[in-house]
Amino acid sequence: MALAFDEFGRPFIILKEQEQKTRLRGLDAHKANISAGKAVARILKTSLGPKGMDKMLSSPDGDVTITNDGATILEQMDVDNQIAKLMVDLSRSQDYEIGDGTTGVVVMAGSFLEQAERLLEHGIHPIRIAEGFEMASRIAVEHLERIAQKFEFGPANLEPLIQTCMTTLSSKIVNRCKRDLAEIAVKAVLAVADLERKDVNLDLIKVEGKVGGKLEDTELIYGIIVDKDMSHPQMPKRIEDAKIAILTCPFEPPKPKTKHKVDIDSVEKFQTLRLQEQKYFDDMVQKCKDVGASLVICQWGFDDEANHLLMHRNLPAVRWVGGVELELIAIATGGRIVPRFQELTPEKLGKAGLVREKSFGTTKDRMLYIEHCANSRAVTIFIRGGNKMIIEETKRSIHDALCVARNLIRNNSIVYGGGSAEISCSVAVEAAADRYPGVEQYAIRAFADALDSIPMALAENSGLQPIETLSAVKSQQIKENNPFYGIDCNDVGTNDMCEQNVFETLIGKQQQILLATQVVKMILKIDDVISPSEY
Ligand code: ADP
Ligand code: MG
Numbered sequence: 001m002a003l004a005f006d007e008f009g010r011p012f013i014i015l016k017e018q019e020q021k022t023r024l025r026g027l028d029a030h031k032a033n034i035s036a037g038k039a040v041a042r043i044l045k046t047s048l049g050p051k052g053m054d055k056m057l058s059s060p061d062g063d064v065t066i067t068n069d070g071a072t073i074l075e076q077m078d079v080d081n082q083i084a085k086l087m088v089d090l091s092r093s094q095d096y097e098i099g100d101g102t103t104g105v106v107v108m109a110g111s112f113l114e115q116a117e118r119l120l121e122h123g124i125h126p127i128r129i130a131e132g133f134e135m136a137s138r139i140a141v142e143h144l145e146r147i148a149q150k151f152e153f154g155p156a157n158l159e160p161l162i163q164t165c166m167t168t169l170s171s172k173i174v175n176r177c178k179r180d181l182a183e184i185a186v187k188a189v190l191a192v193a194d195l196e197r198k199d200v201n202l203d204l205i206k207v208e209g210k211v212g213g214k215l216e217d218t219e220l221i222y223g224i225i226v227d228k229d230m231s232h233p234q235m236p237k238r239i240e241d242a243k244i245a246i247l248t249c250p251f252e253p254p255k256p257k258t259k260h261k262v263d264i265d266s267v268e269k270f271q272t273l274r275l276q277e278q279k280y281f282d283d284m285v286q287k288c289k290d291v292g293a294s295l296v297i298c299q300w301g302f303d304d305e306a307n308h309l310l311m312h313r314n315l316p317a318v319r320w321v322g323g324v325e326l327e328l329i330a331i332a333t334g335g336r337i338v339p340r341f342q343e344l345t346p347e348k349l350g351k352a353g354l355v356r357e358k359s360f361g362t363t364k365d366r367m368l369y370i371e372h373c374a375n376s377r378a379v380t381i382f383i384r385g386g387n388k389m390i391i392e393e394t395k396r397s398i399h400d401a402l403c404v405a406r407n408l409i410r411n412n413s414i415v416y417g418g419g420s421a422e423i424s425c426s427v428a429v430e431a432a433a434d435r436y437p438g439v440e441q442y443a444i445r446a447f448a449d450a451l452d453s454i455p456m457a458l459a460e461n462s463g464l465q466p467i468e469t470l471s472a473v474k475s476q477q478i479k480e481n482n483p484f485y486g487i488d489c490n491d492v493g494t495n496d497m498c499e500q501n502v503f504e505t506l507i508g509k510q511q512q513i514l515l516a517t518q519v520v521k522m523i524l525k526i527d528d529v530i531s532p533s534e535y
Contacts (some may be wrong), residue, residue: 024529030120033523034113036083041110043077044070044091048103049458050170050489066389068172069396070103071095082531083523090519098508099403100168104454109516111453115446116524124439130521132436132443137517139432139444140425140451141510147424147483148413148506161186161408164503165401167417170490172397173390177215181394184220184381185401191222191379193409200406206328206380207398209391212361213384218394221380223371224332226325228318229357230368231307235316237357242370244350245293246330248339251284251317252302253277281306284341285313291346295355297321297329318368334374350374404505413506416497418486419455421509423474426451455487462489 002014024032046053047068054068057076065076074088087106094105112133119129151160165182169175192204208225230237264270288296296317302310310317321329330337335350353372359365381398385391408414415421426448433444452470459469469487473495477485486497494500 022531026527027120029527029529030126030524031117032529033083033526034117034120036081037087037113037520037523038110038117040074040079040084040087041106041113044073044103044106045110045457046461047073048107048171048454049461049487050175051462052103052171053461054173064389065392066173067393067396068103069393069400070106072396073103074106086519086523090515094511094515098407098505098511100400100407101504101508101512105512105516107457108450108454108512109519111450112447112516112520113523114453115450116443116520119442119446122442124442126524126527128439129443129446130524132440133447133517133520133524135436135440136429136432136444136447137513139429140447140513143425143428144415144421144506144510144513145413147421148415151408151412151414151503153408153412155190158183158186158190160414160503161189161405163501164408164414164505165404167502167504168400168404169397170502172393172400174215174394174397177218180216181218181398182401184218185398186405187220188379188381189402189405189409192377193406195409198410200409202402202406204378205402206378207383207395208380209383209385209395210360210365210367211385211388211391212363212365215383215385215390215394217384219382221369221371221382222376223352223354223369223373224328224378224380225382226318226321226329226368226370228321228325228368229366231302231317231319232311234311239295239316239355240353242295242352242355243292244329244333244335244352244355244370245288245291245296245344245348246326246333246335246337246350247296247341247344248299248323248326248337249341250300250302251296251298251319251341252300252306253281278309281309282313285310285315287341287344288315289313291344291349293344293349297326299323299326328378329370332370332373332375332378404508407505407507411505411507414503415506415509416484416486417502417504418489418497418500419458419473420477420484420486420497421504422451422454423470423477423486424483425513427474427478458487458489462487462491 003011004014005011047055047070052068054066055073056064056066058064067073071091074091079085079088087109090109091102091106094102116129120126153160162182165185166178169178169181174181188205189200193200206224264273296315298317298319299321301319326337330350333350333352336348338344338348351374352370356369357366358369383391383394385394429444430448433441436444456466456470460466473485473487476495477483484498485495488495492500
């Protein structure tokens with residue numbers, strides 16, 4: 001360390017970096033990295049599955065999050081270690097690409113790492129392990145394809161979609177009303193889906209929440225909601241076939257700016273000014289009426305006098321609507337945002353079948369529902385719940401369910417959950433290992449063992465004996481050659497996941513295996529870690 005001064009005479013400290021760096025090489029580096037990755041996976045392991053635990057995370061400023069979603073837990077955990085960050089990224093990429101399976105992917109990567117550590121101790125070269133894992137993952141992904149089933153669904157037969165969403169929701173806090181939420185999610189996705197192109201734009205589904213009511217009150221609105229109310233309490237609360245003028249310009253009489261000076265020295269002059277102002281505003285209202293608007297939504301406010309006038313002239317208005325909401329309203333109603341009052345024309349009005357104001361509870365909380373819009377492909381899921389944490393967690397759970405429904409529309413193949421797909425892959429990979437003559441076969445076998453960790457974690461989290469349960473299910477699968485047997489987490493009485501209706505999407509499961517393998521390979525290839533030591 002040395003003290004120096006810059007050109008302004010301010011002192012600063014130079015740290016001689018190279019001397020202070022710590023360095024880990026070879027096996028030590030591998031081991032340190034693996035244990036960092038394993039540590040992250042261990043945290044998530046207890047959150048997996050329908051009986052998984054939730055985590056409570058409090059941020060430095062005191063916000064508390066309670067969640068069971070892997071991506072969210074890791075996102076909030078503020079990890080420092082670089083390898084641990086890779087695991088966080090792993091979960092995030094599963095979240096971006098698939099939306100569900102974010103806990104499972106990290107648990108899987110953790111058990112790959114565990115197996116890799118064992119093989120390293122046996123003296124197998126990391127590259128051989130990485131190659132073996134790669135081969136095994138390819139076998140597993142192909143095997144998944146083989147055991148996958150096609151799911152036929154249509155607007156008349158939504159049950160398969162709902163069941164799959166229910167599997168996703170069953171591991172969340174909200175599983176009490178998973179049926180309702182799954183139905184909402186499926187209907188929302190279908191409302192915005194382009195079934196011909198097999199594509200869903202999830203941006204069109206807005207998820208809103210408001211504290212109060214109960215989870216069962218959560219509803220799907222074919223339109224949008226805005227957290228605003230009519231500017232005057234006596235304005236109509238219900239407007240059918242609304243034509244909406246969306247303004248970003250002030251909607252009130254012009255105010256004298258400071259640059260101008262108005263000399264008023266007599267009552268008459270004041271009266272004229274007042275009338276003038278009133279007439280000006282009156283003209284504005286008339287202009288709105290002339291173009292056919294039956295509702296004005298304004299980004300700016302207007303004063304009480306203007307408000308009164310609007311009420312008087314029977315033109316309902318909403319003030320102080322934020323820019324984002326304005327855009328949303330414009331997209332949904334097919335209207336144009338009008339930045340200058342003179343530009344208001346009939347074509348620029350948005351259209352909605354019904355605009356209504358709804359009040360909640362005993363408070364003066366009101367929201368504006370804009371429904372049956374011109375552009376029908378914008379829907380809102382409106383979540384109610386006892387507190388903010390529940391609402392936030394419900395939002396995350398709904399997001400998972402929406403993603404699952406979207407994935408099924410993209411690709412309607414499913415595999416069975418409850419660890420059954422993993423067990424089946426494990427058996428297939430194990431059998432394939434014998435065909436490889438090289439050292440890789442050890443890695444391939446280890447991969448098969450690692451796959452078992454998902455059903456094991458599910459069993460453990462459900463209070464079952466992990467090893468006994470797993471071996472029983474596995475032997476059942478082999479004996480009956482049936483890949484549907486999984487862990488009976490909810491103690492339903494059958495291991496058959498087909499009967500229990502526990503499904504997961506094929507692409508989700510494949511992605512989990514591919515992503516986890518990729519990260520583990522990456523970690524295995526690092527044999528030199530250079531980092532600044534602590535000062
Ligand atoms: P992730 O974030 O990975 O989706 P979850 O906590 O949602 O983690 O757990 C998903 C796992 O739980 C999957 O392996 C799934 O098959 C399993 N699962 C979900 N519902 C059930 C159920 N009812 N019975 C058995 N397993 C289930
Ligand atoms: Mg899930």
